[in-house]
Amino acid sequence: MNVLAFLIPIALFLGGVGLAGFMWTLKSGQYDDIEGAKWRILSDNDLPKADEN
Amino acid sequence: MTVRIEPVGGAAAIVDGAVSAGAPVPRPRDWSDFASPRPDGLLGLDLVVEGITCAACLSVIEHGFAGLPGVAKARLNLTNRRLSFEWNPALINAGDLVRRLERLGYRAQPFDPGRRSMEEQAEARELLRATAVAGFASMNVMLLSVAVWAGNVSDIDPVTRDFFHWLSALIALPAAVYAGRPFFRSAWRALKVFRTNMDVPISIGIILTLLLSLWQTMRSAEHAYFDSAVMLLFFLLVGRTLDQSMRRRTRAVAEDLAALKSSSAVKILADGTLREVPLSRIEPGDIVFVRPGERIPVDGIIEAGVSEVDYSLITGETIPVPVAIGDRVYAGTADLMGALTIRVMAAERGTLLDEVNRLLEAASQAKSAAMRLSDEVARRYAPVVHLAALSTFLGWMAMGERSDAALVTAVSVLIITCPCALALAVPAVQVVASGMLFRRGVLIRSGDAIERLAAVDTIVFDKTGTLTLPEPVLLNAVSLDRLAQGLDSGAIPCRSDGPIRSGNALEASGRLAAASSHPLGRALAAAAGNPMPEPSAREVPGRGIEATVDGERERLGSAEFCGLSGTEVDVFRAAYPTASIVYWRRGTQAPVAFGFRQGLRSDAKQTIAALKAEGYRIEILSGDRVDAVSAAAVALDLDVWAAEQSPTEKVARLQTLAGQGRRVLMVGDGLNDAPALAAAHVSLSPITAVHLSQVAADAVFLGDRLAAVAHALAIARRARRAMAENLWISIVYNVVAVPIAVLGMVTPLVAALAMSGSSLVVTVNALRLRLGDATVETSTAETIEIKP
Numbered sequence: 112m113n114v115l116a117f118l119i120p121i122a123l124f125l126g127g128v129g130l131a132g133f134m135w136t137l138k139s140g141q142y143d144d145i146e147g148a149k150w151r152i153l154s155d156n157d158l159p160k161a162d163e164n
Numbered sequence: 165m166t167v168r169i170e171p172v173g174g175a176a177a178i179v180d181g182a183v184s185a186g187a188p189v190p191r192p193r194d195w196s197d198f199a200s201p202r203p204d205g206l207l208g209l210d211l212v213v214e215g216i217t218c219a220a221c222l223s224v225i226e227h228g229f230a231g232l233p234g235v236a237k238a239r240l241n242l243t244n245r246r247l248s249f250e251w252n253p254a255l256i257n258a259g260d261l262v263r264r265l266e267r268l269g270y271r272a273q274p275f276d277p278g279r280r281s282m283e284e285q286a287e288a289r290e291l292l293r294a295t296a297v298a299g300f301a302s303m304n305v306m307l308l309s310v311a312v313w314a315g316n317v318s319d320i321d322p323v324t325r326d327f328f329h330w331l332s333a334l335i336a337l338p339a340a341v342y343a344g345r346p347f348f349r350s351a352w353r354a355l356k357v358f359r360t361n362m363d364v365p366i367s368i369g370i371i372l373t374l375l376l377s378l379w380q381t382m383r384s385a386e387h388a389y390f391d392s393a394v395m396l397l398f399f400l401l402v403g404r405t406l407d408q409s410m411r412r413r414t415r416a417v418a419e420d421l422a423a424l425k426s427s428s429a430v431k432i433l434a435d436g437t438l439r440e441v442p443l444s445r446i447e448p449g450d451i452v453f454v455r456p457g458e459r460i461p462v463d464g465i466i467e468a469g470v471s472e473v474d475y476s477l478i479t480g481e482t483i484p485v486p487v488a489i490g491d492r493v494y495a496g497t498a499d500l501m502g503a504l505t506i507r508v509m510a511a512e513r514g515t516l517l518d519e520v521n522r523l524l525e526a527a528s529q530a531k532s533a534a535m536r537l538s539d540e541v542a543r544r545y546a547p548v549v550h551l552a553a554l555s556t557f558l559g560w561m562a563m564g565e566r567s568d569a570a571l572v573t574a575v576s577v578l579i580i581t582c583p584c585a586l587a588l589a590v591p592a593v594q595v596v597a598s599g600m601l602f603r604r605g606v607l608i609r610s611g612d613a614i615e616r617l618a619a620v621d622t623i624v625f626d627k628t629g630t631l632t633l634p635e636p637v638l639l640n641a642v643s644l645d646r647l648a649q650g651l652d653s654g655a656i657p658c659r660s661d662g663p664i665r666s667g668n669a670l671e672a673s674g675r676l677a678a679a680s681s682h683p684l685g686r687a688l689a690a691a692a693g694n695p696m697p698e699p700s701a702r703e704v705p706g707r708g709i710e711a712t713v714d715g716e717r718e719r720l721g722s723a724e725f726c727g728l729s730g731t732e733v734d735v736f737r738a739a740y741p742t743a744s745i746v747y748w749r750r751g752t753q754a755p756v757a758f759g760f761r762q763g764l765r766s767d768a769k770q771t772i773a774a775l776k777a778e779g780y781r782i783e784i785l786s787g788d789r790v791d792a793v794s795a796a797a798v799a800l801d802l803d804v805w806a807a808e809q810s811p812t813e814k815v816a817r818l819q820t821l822a823g824q825g826r827r828v829l830m831v832g833d834g835l836n837d838a839p840a841l842a843a844a845h846v847s848l849s850p851i852t853a854v855h856l857s858q859v860a861a862d863a864v865f866l867g868d869r870l871a872a873v874a875h876a877l878a879i880a881r882r883a884r885r886a887m888a889e890n891l892w893i894s895i896v897y898n899v900v901a902v903p904i905a906v907l908g909m910v911t912p913l914v915a916a917l918a919m920s921g922s923s924l925v926v927t928v929n930a931l932r933l934r935l936g937d938a939t940v941e942t943s944t945a946e947t948i949e950i951k952p
Contacts, residue, residue, distance in 0.1 A: 115324075119331065123304060130300040137292055147242035150219035154226070 199258050202250055206236050209258055211247045211272040213240065213265070221270070228268045232256065247272065271459075284408075291405045294343040298398040301339030302391070305332045309391040316386055329381040329388045336390035340374055343397050346404065370397060376571065385572075402591075429461040430454070432505065446511035454504045459496060463515040464506040466491050471502040484683065496835075520811050523839030553577045556906045573908040589890035590615075592930035597883035600934065604875045605866035606848075613862035616846035617876055618884030619827045623775060624818065624844070626832030627786035627796050631768050633868060634833070634852040636684060636760040638691035639743055669756040673748035676701050676709045676720040684746050684760055685709065685720075708746075716751040723747055726755050764799060771870040772800045775877075781826070785814050787836045814840040831873060833857055848873060886933050890926045897922040 136142070199207040213225070222240050225247065229238035234255025240247045249261055265272050308328045315325060344367070351363040370393050377388040431441050432451040443461060446452065451467060454460050460473070472484035475497050484500050487493060493506060495515040510518075553574045560570035598608045608614065625631050674692020677685040679701035689695070698718075701711040708721015719726045723733045726747040736745055736757045743759035765771075776782060784805035786793045793807035806817065818840055821828050830837070830844030833853030841847035841860040849861035858864050865872035 122307070123335070126300055126304055130296060133296045134293065137289060137296075142292070144241040144244075147219075147222055147240065150222055150242065153219075154223050 205252070206250045207253045207258070209249045209261070211249070211262070211265075213245055213247045214271045214273070216240070216242070216245045216270070224268060225265070225270065228264065229261070232264075235261070288405070288408055291346060291401065291408055294346060295398065295401040295405050297339050298343035298394055298401050301335050301343070302394040302398040305336050305391045305394050308332050312388075322384060325386070326381065326384045329377075329384075329390075332388060332390040333378055333381055336394050337374060337378070339394055340370060340397060343394075343401060344370055347397075347400070366396075366400060380572070387572075429511065443512045446508055448508050448510060450508045450511075452506050452508055454499045454506060456499055456501055456503060459498050460493050460504070460506065461495055461511070462506060462508045463494050463510040464492070464508045466493060467505045467507045469502055469504040471504050472500045474498040474500055516811070520835060520839055523811055523815055523843070552902060552906065559906075560908070569908075573905070577902060577905045589894050589926050590887050592927050593883050593886045593890060593933065596930045596933050597879055597886075600879050601863070601876060604872060604879070606863055606872050606876045607866070608863045613846055614880045614883050615887065616827070616862070617829065617880030620780070620829040620846060620877060620880075622781045622783070622821055622826040623829045623831065623873070624783045624785050624821075624840075626830075626834060626837050626840075627784055627793055628762060628788050629833040629852060630831050630837075630850060631784070631796055631800065631870070632762040632764055634762075634850070635690075636687045636744065637763040638687060639740065639759040639761055669748060670758075671695065672713070672718065672750065673720050673756070673758065676711055676718060676748070679703065679711075680709050680720075684744060687760055688720075688746065688758055713750075718748070718750045720746065720748045728755055764796065765868055765870045767869045767871050769800060771874050772802065775874055776801075778877075780877075785809055785817055785832075785840070787811075787814075787834065811836045811839050815843045818843050829873075829877070832861075848876065882933060886930055890929055893925055893929065894922050 141148070199209045202208040213221075216222075219242065222242055225240050226238055229235050229249075232238075234252040235249070236252065237248065237250040238261075247265075249258075251258075251261065262272055308331055312320065312325055312328050314320075347363045347367050347370070351367040354364060373389050373393040373396075377390050377393070380388050428440050428442050429446050430438050430453045431446060432438055432453050438453055446462060452462055452464070456471065466487055466489050468489060470486070470488050473487050473493055474484050475494070487504075492509075493499075493504070494517070495510075496517040556577050557570050557574035560573055561567060565573075594612075594614055597614050601608055601614075670688075670692050674689050674695045675698040677688035677692065678695055678697035680686070680689075680703060698711045698713065700713070701709050703709055704721070704725065707725040708719055710720075711718050723736075723745075726749040728736075728747060728749075732755065736747075740757070740759035740761075743761045746758045746760070747755050748758065749755040772782060782802055782804070784793060784797055784800075784802055786796075786805070786807050787809055788807060790807040793805055797803070797805040806813075809817070814837065818828055818830065822845070827845045830840050830847040831849065832841055832847070833849050835857060837849070837853075838857045838860040841849060841857055846863075847861040848863050848865060849857050851858070851864050851866045853861070853864070863876060865876070
């Protein structure tokens with residue numbers, strides 16, 4: 112049963128990481144525009160400009 | 165629809181004269197009034213952007229502002245169609261940004277979020293956070309509980325069990341305090357004024373369960389119920405979050421409507437000068453001036469000027485309607501072609517747009533008050549549970565049991581009767597059914613729409629854009645020659661090559677039409693196979709397109725523009741009494757007429773017949789003219805229809821039907837349908853509908869086929885059956901489990917079986933809906949195909 116002393120804190124910690132991650136996505140407004148996000152990945156705005164050569 | 169082809173040139177000339185005679189040009193709107201300072205020295209502005217139709221707009225707009233000096237942020241939110249700017253006021257100003265947006269082809273209105281919507285947004289975030297915390301806690305506590313259950317029937321060491329219970333308490337108590345706040349707050353607010361609401365029993369149940377579990381843990385008893393408390397909280401929060409997001413969407417509709425209305429108008433003063441004044445200072449009877457390209461700010465009657473007005477906001481009709489002196493125009497519609505002078509009938513209040521807004525708000529409030537199946541069951545079920553628990557406690561006390569033991573048994577009754585199955589019964593079916601609907605091109609906005617769809621017995625259709633396709637179709641091409649010779653009965657297919665070579669005419673006029681942005685021009689170009697636009701083509705605003713081809717002048721447009729005489733026009737009118745007509749003429753050759761009409765959806769007839777055969781009562785409720793509606797009704801073999809209905813009349817008709825005990829499905833697309841869509845028991849709208857109507861509707865269907873409506877109804881009926889089965893399954897489980905709990909014999913095995921067993925059966929039963937669904941999947945591709 113000693114193994115529980117490790118496993119339970121680890122399980123709680125991993126769960127807590129997930130929870131913190133979710134809170135962060137919420138706080139940084141990632142659910143404000145769920146429609147736009149799926150299209151934004153197709154946009155190449157973030158690439159270095161190719162027309163400057 | 166009635167279309168007057170001939171513009172009245174004289175009136176336009178008067179207006180042009182008045183403007184060129186030195187009337188001062190009204191001051192443009194000062195956009196910087198709407199900007200607000202942001203923390204880092206920048207200015208910010210939120211705009212409602214019109215004409216956002218697809219993801220391409222996102223790229224066009226954001227690209228258009230990327231790298232512009234001084235612009236720190238230009239981000240379009242596709243979900244609520246709002247564009248948010250942040251910029252450095254030293255480098256660029258708000259007016260420049262809006263003008264640039266206009267050059268990109270989008271009109272914008274300032275958007276003031278208002279306190280109410282800010283509060284609702286904060287509430288939504290709090291609910292999401294609480295849901296996340298409750299979810300985290302319930303998963304972890306459940307993990308520990310399963311271990312305890314298993315240990316209780318085998319050989320768990322009491323010390324380990326206590327450790328697990330204390331650990332559960334450590335997770336569950338803070339989580340319940342945090343995640344339970346929305347319920348506790350609402351319950352407290354109600355209790356303070358000596359009232360009760362649904363949150364009161366929920367709060368009491370959760371607090372009681374937690375306190376009892378804590379006490380059980382302290383005296384190292386076998387059972388604790390932390391898992392049940394947080395699990396219940398989690399499911400309740402999920403439901404509440406979904407419900408809140410739905411209400412927030414309806415609120416967004418009202419905000420957008422308000423933004424569409426102009427906040428100022430150009431008034432013509434008694435001495436003939438023009439001045440831009442706030443809408444609040446415009447009275448009925450005043451004269452206002454509207455320039456081409458602007459939205460009309462008031463409801464009124466045209467005093468001077470000729471133009472075409474885009475009524476699509478009001479009717480969903482995409483063909484611009486020519487207007488002349490004496491015609492009525494509405495606030496929120498767009499003046500496309502010429503300047504108009506309008507005598508005001510309603511300005512700040514009482515416009516059609518206001519009326520729609522008011523009706524929409526009233527209707528959506530009424531709807532959220534409507535009871536849902538799961539709520540209904542919960543409401544009838546809850547008193548029974550509480551009564552059972554109370555009588556268990558009193559019964560055991562009466563039999564001389566110790567009060568703490570009696571309390572434990574009573575709470576066990578409470579808990580075992582609150583299993584996940586009841587919470588899962590309806591949502592599980594909703595998830596499966598909305599997935600099935602999605603594959604048939606029907607997108608459901610709210611889960612409970614499925615229940616409401618299943619109850620429908622009457623279907624009310626709007627005509628324009630719903631029974632008919634939103635884009636006009638070319639009927640045929642007829643030359644005056646053939647009509648005169650009596651060779652043509654008015655029904656030549658558009659591609660037939662006769663002596664007048666209407667095929668060639670179609671091809672040539674198609675090249676002119678391709679250079680036009682007019683909806684009829686686009687339809688003509690599409691009928692001609694979208695040829696390359698004629699390079700010399702030039703658009704004459706309000707009249708047509710002109711080009712010089714092989715040294716000859718070609719014209720496409722109104723009768724007057726193509727130089728037709730009155731008698732010639734009469735001949736064509738007689739051939740196409742209900743169509744919109746565009747003329748094409750090369751040099752002085754005989755003119756060719758192209759008639760357009762909005763065609764019925766390809767499967768409208770079969771779908772309506774099939775729905776009638778299934779016993780649905782079907783009506784048409786349209787804002788269109790009598791002859792157009794009666795023609796559609798005859799074609800579809802429907803005998804109940806009403807034409808020229810205002811939004812208020814539509815809602816009134818739905819209320820009459822509801823008063824007769826009918827459950828009405830409203831299918832519509834125009835802004836004039838939006839209140840009716842919100843007022844109906846349940847509503848559907850095509851994906852081509854105006855944005856506001858889509859949001860007002862419970863579901864949206866893709867594609868050109870009306871069959872989606874029939875699919876939605878059929879799936880909803882099957883889903884409703886599955887929901888009822890599920891509710892029965894969970895009730896039967898309880899009927900078995902409650903007596904055992906009342907007798908004080910709740911072993912961990914019973915708890916585990918009742919909880920996971922019933923949840924499992926309910927989920928499997930929901931998945932069973934999918935069986936036999938494979939047969940339809942082959943036709944899906946066809947349904948989902950959307951026109952670009």
